[in-house]
Amino acid sequence: MKILIVSGFLGAGKTTFIKALAKNTGCEIAVLENEYGASGIDGDRLAGALADGTVNIWEMTEGCICCSAKGDFAASVLTIANAVDPEYLVVEPTGVGMLGQIIQNLRQIEYERIAILPAITIVDIGSWQHYERDFPELYHNQIREAGTIVLSKTEHSSAEEIAAVQSMIREKNSEAEIVTDYHHLDPSAWMRFLNTGRDKKEHDASENPEALPDSFSLENISLESPERLILFLEELIRGHFGDIIRAKGQVPSGGLVLEFDVAGDRYSIRQPEPGPESEAEAKGKVVFIGRRIDKRTIRHRFISRNAKVKIQSLADLSSGGGDFSWDFESFSS
Ligand SMILES: Nc1nc2c(ncn2[C@@H]2O[C@H](COP(=O)(O)OP(=O)(O)OP(=O)(O)O)[C@@H](O)[C@H]2O)c(=O)[nH]1
Known part of the structure; x- marks a missing residue:
């Protein structure tokens, strides 16, 4: 291999x-x-x-x-x-x-x-x-x-x-x-x-990265319509929800399941390529990476049914910890 x-x-x-x-x-x-x-x-x-x-x-x-x-x-x-x-x-x-x-x-x-x-x-x-x-x-x-x-x-x-x-x-x-x-x-x-032969380079494993951003994700969420998704992404790239470096996911929006990407200061929306999961089964899953993420406001933009919330500090994750998740009800209380 x-x-x-x-x-x-x-x-x-x-x-x-x-x-x-x-x-x-x-x-x-x-x-x-x-x-x-x-x-x-x-x-x-x-x-x-x-x-x-x-x-x-x-x-x-x-x-x-x-x-x-x-x-x-x-x-x-x-x-x-x-x-x-x-x-x-x-x-x-x-x-x-x-x-x-x-x-x-x-x-x-x-x-x-x-x-x-x-x-x-x-x-x-x-x-x-x-x-x-x-x-x-x-x-x-x-x-x-x-x-x-x-x-x-x-x-x-x-x-x-x-x-x-x-x-x-x-x-x-x-x-x-x-x-x-x-x-x-x-x-x-x-x-x-693929045909390069084995890697012969010396590698430096001693370096440590600077403070890493956090990640915030939601599952089992949806939006009323595709227009809502556009408005949400417009707000996001203007910095309304914090300093978001990367966001991606798929969201049932009205009658459609839409996939979106935000990288840098641009966003794109498309219909997913057909995969093993049918449109009817597709669950909303979104993830946001950045600093000072306004989690509460983001969460309120989506319709949620038993939403699963997960917050990870990517810095803690690098040292093997810092990962936790809980359900929507306990998050809101
Ligand atoms: N125009 C253009 N868009 C690209 C190209 N490569 C990637 N993208 C778009 O950039 C966005 C991010 O692409 P991904 O392939 O998901 O990036 P990634 O590095 O796997 O992202 P993470 O795993 O979240 O770090 C998507 O909207 C892609 O369609 C490219 O060469 N040209």
Whole structure:
């Protein structure tokens, strides 16, 4: 089993890239997601996009895979190797995972049958300056420790914008291959992400990230109509609910189930690709990551039936604790 880590900051485009990788290589791929907050959002999106069932997906929501003190991550990878043994295991850390620590954790279980490939880091061309300024330790760690850097959201970027981000990357990592437009790669070129041979780089697991944001999630919620969702997201990107860096989810809205994403200061809404869960069964699940999140106001914007609320301090999560959840009634009292 070969392990490929696809890292990148919150909302950079990791899940989108993994979908494209699975489709374009046609290889047997399993995915291990480290998610925060409401479970199943990325898993549902991958399952919907790859509905033919050729990909196995697991989620770990109760801990950070950077944390070497907890053996859960390495143990989960070993279990997948022993029980399923896919040709490739793609690991998607949370956007606030320290890449050097994740690779060092995996080193403990590397042997002839488990090979770690050089990691990929996705860099969002529209947000790198902002995130590099606010989270330099974390951001630079993800760039320094990667073997390949893939730029995302470059469709409307100028040559100067691409050159500027390339020069920032080169200062931190002079050896990584930089892929500037993965959406237009030849099908044969996709295999180079998987045919790289083992990772030979030295990795630094000693670094610690700066204070991390918190996460707040709600499940079993809905909205009256699609218009309500638009109004809510407009308020969100204007900062009405705190300093939200990333939000995503799916919400039954009137007669439709809608999927939304907020990354940086932009939002998008779409209908989910058909997956294993039918529209009628689809439950509302939303997660917000940021600082000073106005949880009460957010909660009041949604209609809730036995809503499940979960709050995680991502900083505590990195050291293996700080995760708690309770039902809607006890939250309101
Ligand atoms: N235009 C454009 N949008 C993209 C691209 N990659 C990702 N996106 C959009 O960016 C948003 C976030 O993408 P995801 O793939 O969910 O990002 P992620 O890194 O997996 O997010 P987290 O796991 O929450 O950190 C979604 O709305 C995607 O459709 C890209 O290359 N171009």
